[in-house]
Structure formats: C-alpha cells, structure tokens
Amino acid sequence: MLHTEGHALLRAVGQGKLRLARLLLEGGAYVNEGDAQGETALMAACRARYDDPQNKARMVRYLLEQGADPNIADRLGRTALMHACAGGGGAAVASLLLAHGADP
Numbered sequence: 001m002l003h004t005e006g007h008a009l010l011r012a013v014g015q016g017k018l019r020l021a022r023l024l025l026e027g028g029a030y031v032n033e034g035d036a037q038g039e040t041a042l043m044a045a046c047r048a049r050y051d052d053p054q055n056k057a058r059m060v061r062y063l064l065e066q067g068a069d070p071n072i073a074d075r076l077g078r079t080a081l082m083h084a085c086a087g088g089g090g091a092a093v094a095s096l097l098l099a100h101g102a103d104p
Contacts, residue, residue, distance in 0.1 A: 009033065013041045016050040018059055031068045038074035046080045046097075047087035057092045060084075070102035079103065 009029045012020040021041070025031060034040050045059040060080075064070065070080045078086075081102045084093045098104060 007033070007035050009041045010035055010039065010044045013044045013059060013063070014048050016048060016055050016059065018055070018062060021059065021062070025066050031063060031066045032072060034072070034074070037076075038072075040068065040072055040074075040080070042068040042070060042072075042080045043074060043078070043083045046084035046089050046093060049087075053090060053092075056089065057096060060089075060093050060096050064096060064100040070097045070100055 009021060009024045009031075012024060031042075032040055042060065042063045045056060045063055048056065048059075050056045050059075068080075073079050074083075079102065081094060081097045081104070083089070084097060
C-alpha cells in the first residue's frame with residue numbers, strides 16, 4: 001500500500017499520472033521528498049501497479065531525469081531498486097535505475 005497522505009507528488013506517481021507529476025515538479029515539488037515511511041516518488045513509481053507496464057518505465061525515467069536519487073533508502077532500508085524487484089518492476093525499470101547509478 002502506498003502511503004500518500006499529504007504528498008501530492010507521491011499520490012500522482014502512485015496513480016500513474018505523469019502529466020500531473022510533471023506539473024508538480026515544474027511547480028517546485030521536491031523529487032526526493034519522502035513520506036512518513038521514507039518512501040519517495042521514485043520508490044512509489046517502482047512499486048505501483050500501472051495498467052500498462054510501459055507507463056512504469058516512463059514514470060521512472062522521468063523521475064530519474066528530474067534528479068530522483070535511486071539510492072535513498074526508506075525507513076526499512078529499501079531502495080528504489082529493491083522496491084522495483086519486489087513490486088514487479090521488470091528488467092526495464094531495473095536497467096533504468098542501474099543506468100542512473102542505483103547501487104546493486
């Protein structure tokens with residue numbers, strides 16, 4: 001379950017709303033802000049269940065291009081790569097994270 005209360009960017013990402021995520025980031029939202037559990041928008045994208053798997057890769061790519069740090073860990077010590085592996089992110093998402101410096 002995504003904990004997005006009060007975090008518009010996490011909510012937009014979790015729902016697969018790329019245009020809204022873009023607007024929020026262009027409006028000054030901090031791409032690496034975490035919620036109470038330490039989950040960032042990038043982690044939310046890696047865990048989210050989108051109807052189209054390509055949407056997940058697009059969202060992850062966009063967040064990484066906006067400076068999302070793939071090595072931030074949540075309160076349980078899990079990084080975006082760990083969330084991607086546990087959440088069915090697939091090879092495309094894992095490759096994107098690794099290409100942007102994720103620690104394997």
